[in-house]
Amino acid sequence: MTEDSRAVEISNVANVTMHGGAHAWRRRRESVIYALLVLLSLIPILTTFGIIYVLFSQAFAFFMEVPIMEFLMGTKWSPLLIPRSFGVLPLLVGTLLVTVAGMFIAVPVGLGSAIFLSEYASPRARRWLKPLIEILAGIPTVVYGYLALLFITPIIRSIFPQANAFNALSAAIAVGIMIVPMIASLSEDALAAVPSSLREAAYALGANKYEVITKVVVPTASSGIAASFVLGISRAIGETMIVTLAAGATPNLTLNPLESIQTVTAFIVQISLGETPWGSLAYKTIFATGALLFVLTMLMNLLAVRITKSKGRF
Amino acid sequence: MTARVKIDDLCAWFGDQQVLYDISTSIKDRAVTAIIGPSGCGKSTFIRCLNRMHETIPNAHRTGQVLIDNADIYDHTVDPVTIRQRIGMVFQKPNPFPRMSIYDNVVAGFRLNGTARRVNLDQIVEESLRQAALWEQVKDRLKEPGASLSGGQQQRLCIARALAIKPEVLLMDEPCSALDPAATHRIEDLIHKLKKNYAIVVVTHNMQQAARISGDTGFFLDGTLVEFGRTKGIFTNPKDKRTEDYITGRFG
Numbered sequence A: 001m002t003e004d005s006r007a008v009e010i011s012n013v014a015n016v017t018m019h020g021g022a023h024a025w026r027r028r029r030e031s032v033i034y035a036l037l038v039l040l041s042l043i044p045i046l047t048t049f050g051i052i053y054v055l056f057s058q059a060f061a062f063f064m065e066v067p068i069m070e071f072l073m074g075t076k077w078s079p080l081l082i083p084r085s086f087g088v089l090p091l092l093v094g095t096l097l098v099t100v101a102g103m104f105i106a107v108p109v110g111l112g113s114a115i116f117l118s119e120y121a122s123p124r125a126r127r128w129l130k131p132l133i134e135i136l137a138g139i140p141t142v143v144y145g146y147l148a149l150l151f152i153t154p155i156i157r158s159i160f161p162q163a164n165a166f167n168a169l170s171a172a173i174a175v176g177i178m179i180v181p182m183i184a185s186l187s188e189d190a191l192a193a194v195p196s197s198l199r200e201a202a203y204a205l206g207a208n209k210y211e212v213i214t215k216v217v218v219p220t221a222s223s224g225i226a227a228s229f230v231l232g233i234s235r236a237i238g239e240t241m242i243v244t245l246a247a248g249a250t251p252n253l254t255l256n257p258l259e260s261i262q263t264v265t266a267f268i269v270q271i272s273l274g275e276t277p278w279g280s281l282a283y284k285t286i287f288a289t290g291a292l293l294f295v296l297t298m299l300m301n302l303l304a305v306r307i308t309k310s311k312g313r314f
Numbered sequence B: 001m002t003a004r005v006k007i008d009d010l011c012a013w014f015g016d017q018q019v020l021y022d023i024s025t026s027i028k029d030r031a032v033t034a035i036i037g038p039s040g041c042g043k044s045t046f047i048r049c050l051n052r053m054h055e056t057i058p059n060a061h062r063t064g065q066v067l068i069d070n071a072d073i074y075d076h077t078v079d080p081v082t083i084r085q086r087i088g089m090v091f092q093k094p095n096p097f098p099r100m101s102i103y104d105n106v107v108a109g110f111r112l113n114g115t116a117r118r119v120n121l122d123q124i125v126e127e128s129l130r131q132a133a134l135w136e137q138v139k140d141r142l143k144e145p146g147a148s149l150s151g152g153q154q155q156r157l158c159i160a161r162a163l164a165i166k167p168e169v170l171l172m173d174e175p176c177s178a179l180d181p182a183a184t185h186r187i188e189d190l191i192h193k194l195k196k197n198y199a200i201v202v203v204t205h206n207m208q209q210a211a212r213i214s215g216d217t218g219f220f221l222d223g224t225l226v227e228f229g230r231t232k233g234i235f236t237n238p239k240d241k242r243t244e245d246y247i248t249g250r251f252g
């Protein structure tokens, strides 16, 4: 409905109800509903601000005791055992290792299935497959964590006997699989949104199907596809259960995926579950690392929004 | 004038819905043939059967023959890609590739099938844009995106793009329906010039346009070709009552 036609409709409704006191009553009822809706919509906003406030005020308290440079640049993470050390790089590198390795799986598989779904699958197959993929996206991550531990890790260790029982690779594979549905689904949306008139134009110029897909459809959808990758990265950075179960709890500054590592999220779980005294420095580390995580995923999400906005016109 | 394209007993379907019934006619070389008829009568389907675009739609098929220079374009040895290169198409809504520059849009046909290295792109760009009467307006901004042009310019860009791959026949599906009168006039001028070198088929809803630009006219109704002949004859002395009703606006 356009702005104008809505205005006309509202004034028509108003005319009908203008008789007697019905009009005033109706106005009062609408303003009550309006106030209620505003109140309800404030809840998520206030909650978000509350979380951000707690996160950053506690993180600030942490940085009063540990210089921020030491935190960001330090290469040893040992917040509980003396001598203590608060270099977050091992956790950060652990997170990035899992994320990057996971994306190596999620990007090709996710984009491949998106292209298959949107360009090759028959309309009937698509009607079945798309919801199936979306169900896959709903599998609890703890299931993926067990999958990694009980299924992927044994395979890895049979190929690389030197691999640790908890290792980054196993978690990364599970994280990658977990993200595939998300990338497939979002990329498929982007591909399906490419106007068919562009496909037609390309066919009419004598392009074959492969050329139409690789040179017209995918490039035109590239901003939506890139956004799905970035959101996938954001998911991987924040993923907690899989890495807690499968990647280990050793803050190891390494790029070797066969070693046991610890990610930022897994560390937060470890401290949250332990009996760290409330208000202690160790307790405050989870806010510092949490704030770091928040900033990272926030940047990723902003990037995704930027990508879709900047080039998302056909 | 010689016949360039011959159509023999052409039938077309979407799924099991038949939309064209036994169409037989011929398209002359170096002339404009107009296709008229009410909405949904099968005009677009007809011209899309002439360059094998119909089959790109899932579940669409056809029977019958389309001969270009006496060779059936539906012969099983023929690659639809080569047919679409020989028989160019311009669509109702201008559809330049939005991510490509004006330059790249013109040579998109070569870029898409990887033959760009074998030809002199600069020369093709200038030649095609001149043919489409767009060169003077865009020659200093060839690197700008195709989407930055006005609607009428975009349509001429699409015509240039179709001409760049040197087709023998040009199919135009309501090329002016998204344009204002001035832009329409320019496209009509252009069609007039192009007919010196090509066989052109134009679908139009505009009777005056059909009368102005075409030598032959075919009137379609409900998937059948009701009447086909010299445009002058169709418009001044139609043989079929339904044709007369349609062109005088008494239809429906």
Ligand SMILES: Nc1ncnc2c1ncn2[C@@H]1O[C@H](COP(=O)(O)OP(=O)(O)OP(=O)(O)O)[C@@H](O)[C@H]1O
Pocket (backbone or CB within 6 Å): B014, B019, B037, B038, B039, B040, B041, B042, B043, B044, B045, B046, B057
């Ligand atoms: N993609 C499609 N799938 C199914 N049916 C279609 C499709 N395209 C067209 N049709 C049907 O085929 C018939 C002929 O359509 P066509 O587009 O050829 O008509 P047209 O004469 O070009 O109409 P218009 O003047 O509105 O463009 C119509 O009944 C239409 O509903």
Ligand SMILES: [Mg+2]
Pocket (backbone or CB within 6 Å): B043, B044, B045, B173
């Ligand atoms: Mg049409």
